[in-house]
Amino acid sequence: MTTLARPSTSDGDLPLTEADFARIARIAKAGWGLSLESAKRPLIRSRLGRRVKALGLGSFDAYCDVVESGEAQESDHFVTALTTNVTHFYREAHHFEMLESQILPPILQAARQGKRVRLWSAGCSSGQEAYSLAGSILALAPDAAKLDLRILGTDIDPTVLQIAQDGVYDPKICLFPTPALEERVFGRAPPTGGLRAVRPELKALVTFRRLNLVKPWPISGRFDVIFCRNVVIYFDKPTQRQLWARFAEVLHPGAWLLIGHSERIADPQELGLDPAGITTYRHAGAPSGKAPS
Ligand SMILES: C[S@@+](CC[C@H](N)C(=O)[O-])C[C@H]1O[C@@H](n2cnc3c(N)ncnc32)[C@H](O)[C@@H]1O
Structure with a gap:
């Protein structure tokens, strides 16, 4: 049909x-x-x-x-x-399991010793991915607000960015893997139903900005974790590769890049990235190769 x-x-x-x-x-x-x-x-x-x-x-x-x-x-x-803006809270939940069990603990330990920590949800759509990151962080570090730790959420579409900034969602169309994760994001459900606002503690960790991934990035400093999931499927292969190379350049040595379930990096080592799990890569330290310009 x-x-x-x-x-x-x-x-x-x-x-x-x-x-x-x-x-x-x-x-x-x-x-x-x-x-x-x-x-x-x-x-x-x-x-x-x-x-x-x-x-x-x-x-x-x-x-x-x-x-x-x-x-x-x-x-x-x-x-x-x-643009296609489909997204969910805790989408591809295995990434968040790995985040909480393996990726975040040493990062949070370093943050408690004064290190600046930055996470980036690149192509964040209406914000669910960035708020899920905030929920994971607060679950492990209720003191996160006292740390030099920020999550950046960026997208090119102003309509979805406005929803992200507002942080108010209709729970009827919000999918969560478990009720516990829903409570993490919104707190206890009121008996009345209606729209739900993301908990202020989560909101306080996230900044949303408009940023076009295929143009120069007005950002400074490196990242500890980058989520760029289900974004590059809309780009051709050379554009995808340029983007992977640019992400590799803004990751700290040992930092993490997580991509979407149908995406892959064909030559991670060339870009100084090591495969480190399902659609997960880790900056190899001193890059083993430079990306072509
Ligand atoms: C399908 S959503 C993915 C949302 C989230 N990362 C997830 O996996 O649930 C893809 C997002 O990428 C954004 N996007 C597409 N091209 C972009 C570009 N050139 N720069 C920044 N964002 C872009 C779209 O606006 C859209 O919100």
């Missing part, structure tokens, strides 16, 4: 030609590293078609002119329409 291919009433009957699609794909790749497969054409036609209509334009080509003119607001709409 191809319901997506049918013109929807909300986007009218605007044709999306091969040339339009190629132009949209070029803009998405150059601006955000996104590789648009032709299977996504009906979805893109429907989502961007609404914007074409809202702006009173007659074609996708005219719409691309607006996006390429650098009009910030429209480029926000464009990126929101093209």
